[in-house]
Amino acid sequence: MRVAENLNAALHGLLDDDPTAYVLGEDVLDPYGGAFKITKGLSMRFPGRVIGTPISEGALTGVAAGLALTGNTAVAEIMFGDFVALAFDQICNFASKSVSMYGKRLPLRMVVRCPTGGGRGYGPTHSQSMQKHFVGMPGLSLYEMSPFHDNRAVFTAMLQRGEPCLFFEDKVLYTRQMDQVDPMFRVRRDGELAVIDLEDRPDCVIIAPGGMAHRTLAAMKTLVLQQEISCRLLVPSRLYPLDVDAMLPHLGEVVLVAEESTAGGTWGGEVAHLLHERVWDRLRGPVRLVHSRASVIPTAAHLESEVLAGESTIHDAVRKALRG
Amino acid sequence: MTETLDRLRLSRLGDDDLELLLLVRHFELKLLELYGRGELNGTTHTCLGQEYVPVSLRPLLGEHDHIFSNHRGHGHYLARFADPHGLLAEIMGREGAVCGGVGGSQHIHRDRYLSTGVQGESLPVAAGVALHLKRAEPGALACVYIGDGTWGEGAVYEALNLASLWRLPLLVVVENNGIAQSTPTTSQMAGSIAGRAAAFGVKHHLVVSTDVNEIRTSLEPLVTEVRDCRPLVVEFVTHRLGPHSKGDDIRPADAVQAARDNDWYVRYANDHPDQFHRLDRLVRAEVQAIADEVAARPLSRWEES
Ligand SMILES: Cc1ncc(C[n+]2csc(CCOP(=O)(O)OP(=O)(O)O)c2C)c(N)n1
Numbered sequence: 001m002r003v004a005e006n007l008n009a010a011l012h013g014l015l016d017d018d019p020t021a022y023v024l025g026e027d028v029l030d031p032y033g034g035a036f037k038i039t040k041g042l043s044m045r046f047p048g049r050v051i052g053t054p055i056s057e058g059a060l061t062g063v064a065a066g067l068a069l070t071g072n073t074a075v076a077e078i079m080f081g082d083f084v085a086l087a088f089d090q091i092c093n094f095a096s097k098s099v100s101m102y103g104k105r106l107p108l109r110m111v112v113r114c115p116t117g118g119g120r121g122y123g124p125t126h127s128q129s130m131q132k133h134f135v136g137m138p139g140l141s142l143y144e145m146s147p148f149h150d151n152r153a154v155f156t157a158m159l160q161r162g163e164p165c166l167f168f169e170d171k172v173l174y175t176r177q178m179d180q181v182d183p184m185f186r187v188r189r190d191g192e193l194a195v196i197d198l199e200d201r202p203d204c205v206i207i208a209p210g211g212m213a214h215r216t217l218a219a220m221k222t223l224v225l226q227q228e229i230s231c232r233l234l235v236p237s238r239l240y241p242l243d244v245d246a247m248l249p250h251l252g253e254v255v256l257v258a259e260e261s262t263a264g265g266t267w268g269g270e271v272a273h274l275l276h277e278r279v280w281d282r283l284r285g286p287v288r289l290v291h292s293r294a295s296v297i298p299t300a301a302h303l304e305s306e307v308l309a310g311e312s313t314i315h316d317a318v319r320k321a322l323r324g
Numbered sequence: 325m326t327e328t329l330d331r332l333r334l335s336r337l338g339d340d341d342l343e344l345l346l347l348v349r350h351f352e353l354k355l356l357e358l359y360g361r362g363e364l365n366g367t368t369h370t371c372l373g374q375e376y377v378p379v380s381l382r383p384l385l386g387e388h389d390h391i392f393s394n395h396r397g398h399g400h401y402l403a404r405f406a407d408p409h410g411l412l413a414e415i416m417g418r419e420g421a422v423c424g425g426v427g428g429s430q431h432i433h434r435d436r437y438l439s440t441g442v443q444g445e446s447l448p449v450a451a452g453v454a455l456h457l458k459r460a461e462p463g464a465l466a467c468v469y470i471g472d473g474t475w476g477e478g479a480v481y482e483a484l485n486l487a488s489l490w491r492l493p494l495l496v497v498v499e500n501n502g503i504a505q506s507t508p509t510t511s512q513m514a515g516s517i518a519g520r521a522a523a524f525g526v527k528h529h530l531v532v533s534t535d536v537n538e539i540r541t542s543l544e545p546l547v548t549e550v551r552d553c554r555p556l557v558v559e560f561v562t563h564r565l566g567p568h569s570k571g572d573d574i575r576p577a578d579a580v581q582a583a584r585d586n587d588w589y590v591r592y593a594n595d596h597p598d599q600f601h602r603l604d605r606l607v608r609a610e611v612q613a614i615a616d617e618v619a620a621r622p623l624s625r626w627e628e629s
Binding site for chain 1: 423433445448456466485
C-alpha cells in the first residue's frame with residue numbers, strides 16, 4: 001500500500017470511528033480530494049464533516065481550534081506546509097497556549113497536517129521543511145509521517161495527547177510504499193520508535209524522521225556494500241517532545257541526525273543537545289547533523305538537488321563521522 | 325469620538341442593572357488605584373466609560389452562548405458571571421483566581437467564556453465554535469467583542485467571510501471608542517465598519533445610545549436573528565474614559581473631555597440621583613471590601629497537569 005493510501009485510509013477510519021471528527025482545508029472536497037489527493041472520498045462518505053474552506057490558513061486553523069474547543073476532533077489540512085506560516089498565530093498564540101494558559105488543562109484534539117519538503121521542483125515557497133519553526137512550543141507536539149508507522153495509529157496517538165499536533169508529511173513519501181525496505185535490513189518496532197538495521201552492534205546510528213528514512217536506507221545500503229559500514233536507522237514518530245529515553249538502548253558511539261530542513265536552528269540541533277546531556281560520555285564525538293544547505297530551495301532539479309540533503313549527504317556524513 | 329452623543333435623559337434602570345454597571349465602574353477604578361500603588365503585576369486595560377455595552381447585552385445572551393472577550397474584558401466577564409472576587413484574584417494572583425493567576429487580566433477561560441490578548445485572533449475560533457453550535461446546539465450563538473483598532477487584522481475578514489458563507493450564528497460586538505491605544509480611528513481605518521460588514525453581506529447595526537434599556541430593545545430582535553444563523557456586526561459608538569492601560573493617556577484634553585461628557589455615570593447620577601447615590605455608595609463599599617479581602621488571600625497556585 002502506498003503511503004498516501006494509508007494516510008487516506010487513516011482519515012476515513014478516523015471519521016468513521018469518531019462522530020465528532022472534522023476534516024477541513026482548501027480544495028479538500030471530492031472529486032478533487034485535496035492538492036495531494038489525501039482527502040479523496042472523504043466528503044462523499046462524510047458530507048458535512050469534511051469542509052472545504054476559502055484560502056484562509058489562519059481562519060481555517062482557528063476554526064479547527066474552535067471545533068476542538070467545543071469538544072470535537074479537528075484535522076486541518078494546510079495545502080503546502082509552507083503556508084502554515086499564515087496560521088502561526090493560531091497555532092502558537094491560541095491553540096497551543098490554550099492548553100495550559102487558563103490555569104487548568106484544556107484538552108484540544110486537533111491536528112494540522114502539513115505536506116512538507118522538496119524534491120518535487122515546486123520551488124522556494126512550496127518546498128520547505130517547517131518543523132524547526134515549531135520546536136519548543138509548550139502545548140504543541142510535532143509528528144512526522146513515516147513509511148514505518150501506520151497513520152491510523154499515529155492519528156490515535158496524536159489525538160490522545162489532548163493538545164494540538166502538527167503532522168509533517170514529506171510529500172515524496174506519498175507515492176512510496178509503506179514498510180518498504182531492502183530485504184537485507186531487519187525492521188523492528190520498539191514502542192513508537194522504528195528500528196532498522198543489519199546487526200546488533202552497528203558502527204553508526206542515524207536518527208531520521210519519516211521523510212528522510214528512505215534516503216537514509218539507500219545510504220545505509222551503499223555504505224555496507226561498498227565500505228562494509230553497518231548502520232542502524234531510528235525513526236521516531238513524534239519529533240517533539242522527543243522521547244529520548246526510548247532511543248538510548250539503540251544508540252552506539254557514533255550518532256547522526258539526518259533531516260531535510262535547511263541549516264540553522266534545526267530539529268537535529270535539539271536532538272543532539274538532548275543526547276549530549278544524556279550520553280555524552282558514551283559517544284566517540286559530538287552527534288553529527290545532516291541537513292540541507294542554508295539556502296532557499298531552488299526550483300530547477302539540478303539546483304534543488306545541490307541544496308537538499310539526500311542519500312549522498314548522509315553517506316558522506318557517516319564516513320566522515322567514522323573517520324574521526 | 326469627539327462629538328457628544330445622546331443628550332436625552334437616560335431611562336431608569338432596574339437596581340440589578342445599575343448595580344452591575346456600578347460594580348464594573350468601581351472594579352476598574354479600584355484596579356487603577358491598586359496599580360498606582362504598585363500592588364498589581366503587569367498591566368491592565370479598563371473599560372471605564374464602556375461598562376454599559378456588556379450590561380446591555382447581558383440578558384440577551386444565555387449560558388449556552390459562547391463569549392469571546394479581549395484585552396478590555398473585565399466588564400464582559402463581570403456581566404457574565406458577577407464574580408468580582410474570582411476576577412480580582414486572577415488579576416492579583418491570589419487564591420480563588422479564575423485561572424490560577426496564569427492568564428491574568430486578559431486570558432480568562434471559564435465555562436463558555438474565553439478571552440485572549442492577541443487582537444483579532446478569536447474571530448476565527450469563534451467561527452469554529454459557531455459552526456459547532458449551528459450543528460450541535462441550534463439556537464446558541466458565539467459572541468465576540470472587539471475594538472475598532474482590531475479591524476486592522478486580516479483574521480477579522482477571514483472570519484467574517486466564513487460567517488457569512490457558512491451562515492454562522494456569530495455576533496460581533498464592536499466597541500468603537502474612536503481610539504486604539506494611541507491611534508485615533510481616523511488614522512487607522514479607511515472606509516467604515518459598516519462598509520466592511522456590507523462587503524461580506526453581513527448585517528451591521530449601529531448603536532449610539534448609552535441607554536441600557538433602549539439598546540436592549542433595539543438589539544433583542546437582531547440577536548434573535550443571529551440565533552437563526554444570520555451573522556451580525558453590532559457597532560457601539562462609545563468612549564474610553566480612562567487610559568489605554570495605565571497612565572499612558574496622551575489624548576488631547578478635548579478628547580478626554582468629550583469622553584467625560586458622554587459618561588453614563590455622571591449623566592445617570594444627574595437623571596436619577598436618589599437611586600444612583602443609594603447604590604453607588606453601596607457598590608463602592610462592596611468593591612473596597614472585595615479588594616481588601618482578596619489582597620489578604622494567599623498567593624494562587626498553578627496546578628500544572
Ligand atoms: C495582534 C496584536 N497587535 C497588537 C496588540 C497590542 N494592543 C493591545 S490593545 C491594542 C489596541 C486595540 O485597539 P481596539 O481594538 O480599538 O480596542 P480598544 O483598546 O480601543 O478597546 C493594541 C494595539 C495586540 N494585543 N495584539
